[in-house]
Amino acid sequence: MDVNYKAQKLLRLKFELDYNIINDIKICGDFFIHPEEKIVLIEEALIGIKINEVKKIVDDIILRENIQIIGFTSNDLQNALQQ
Amino acid sequence: MQKWRLIKTIIGSGKMQMAIDEAMMFARSKRIVPNTLRFYKWSPACVSIGFFQNINEEVDILKCDDLGIDYVRRYTGGGAVFHENEVTYSIVLSEEDVPKDIVHSYRLICGALVKGFEKLGVKAEFKAINDIEVNGKKISGNAQTRKNGIVLQHGTILLDVNVDKMFSLLKVPDEKIRDKIIQNVKERLTSLEGKFDFNKVKKTMISAFQETFKIKFKEEKLTEKEEELAKKLYKEKYSTIEWNNGR
Numbered sequence: 001m002d003v004n005y006k007a008q009k010l011l012r013l014k015f016e017l018d019y020n021i022i023n024d025i026k027i028c029g030d031f032f033i034h035p036e037e038k039i040v041l042i043e044e045a046l047i048g049i050k051i052n053e054v055k056k057i058v059d060d061i062i063l064r065e066n067i068q069i070i071g072f073t074s075n076d077l078q079n080a081l082q083q
Numbered sequence: 084m085q086k087w088r089l090i091k092t093i094i095g096s097g098k099m100q101m102a103i104d105e106a107m108m109f110a111r112s113k114r115i116v117p118n119t120l121r122f123y124k125w126s127p128a129c130v131s132i133g134f135f136q137n138i139n140e141e142v143d144i145l146k147c148d149d150l151g152i153d154y155v156r157r158y159t160g161g162g163a164v165f166h167e168n169e170v171t172y173s174i175v176l177s178e179e180d181v182p183k184d185i186v187h188s189y190r191l192i193c194g195a196l197v198k199g200f201e202k203l204g205v206k207a208e209f210k211a212i213n214d215i216e217v218n219g220k221k222i223s224g225n226a227q228t229r230k231n232g233i234v235l236q237h238g239t240i241l242l243d244v245n246v247d248k249m250f251s252l253l254k255v256p257d258e259k260i261r262d263k264i265i266q267n268v269k270e271r272l273t274s275l276e277g278k279f280d281f282n283k284v285k286k287t288m289i290s291a292f293q294e295t296f297k298i299k300f301k302e303e304k305l306t307e308k309e310e311e312l313a314k315k316l317y318k319e320k321y322s323t324i325e326w327n328n329g330r
Contacts, residue, residue: 004257009212010256012137012140028137030162032213070212
């Protein structure tokens with residue numbers, strides 16, 4: 001499934017759902033993540049997760065891995081997936 | 084007064100410019116070179132995409148090939164940019180010389196550009212996250228990455244802009260409303276409207292950077308190590324399909 005979601009920057013998501021559970025996800029867009037390479041950790045952490053748990057999982061991982069996201073929030077990501 | 088390095092204008096492909104920026108950042112992290120500013124030109128014209136973008140979603144590759152326009156994925160986040168009639172800068176500096184907060188550091192570095200615009204008689208202002216605007220319209224986009232205690236920020240100063248040409252190369256998120264998107268960008272984008280040439284803008288911005296950071300620049304070449312690394316990154320990273328396809 002492809003979703004474009006306008007947060008402060010544009011989120012372009014490609015994902016597969018099995019009922020409400022994320023099987024695969026790629027997070028693209030014109031946002032910033034520091035350090036950039038850690039986006040993979042966010043994507044991996046979301047596999048097997050229910051959509052309504054996305055915000056909590058992303059909040060946990062950005063805190064644990066000291067990741068800074070500029071241009072969208074964990075809430076935006078969850079809302080985009082719920083669309 | 085602290086001396087920072089200024090690199091002479093390099094005219095080259097987008098892939099080489101991105102390789103040089105990364106090589107400068109690496110050299111700074113190894114303390115081989117001081118904080119460094121440079122201005123450069125993209126030849127041929129080029130579309131760059133952000134680190135988190137996918138080239139096939141953002142760029143009409145066939146159209147680029149037809150028109151002899153290059154494309155490259157940046158080391159930094161942000162959006163797709165068509166680089167043609169612009170002054171591009173990059174600055175590499177220690178994290179200690181900018182605020183830890185990333186948006187605040189954009190504000191500081193972009194503040195130097197705002198001062199430069201003022202010197203040109205153009206009233207500009209920083210617009211968070213990463214833009215500079217004149218009369219509420221974007222004239223400069225900027226992008227930053229941080230690695231090993233070093234900040235790399237690069238950005239554009241539009242000398243002139245051709246939105247129709249830009250959108251002949253860029254894909255839009257929703258093709259059904261392409262015309263509306265183009266119209267919207269035309270209303271939100273501006274430039275120096277051909278009133279100043281590259282060298283005038285460069286010289287003015289150098290002076291503004293010196294005042295902002297209270298430093299003096301010394302013009303030098305890239306070191307041999309930087310040149311070697313840039314050639315390697317050009318070949319093994321920025322020229323590869325794997326890198327440029329993006330995410």
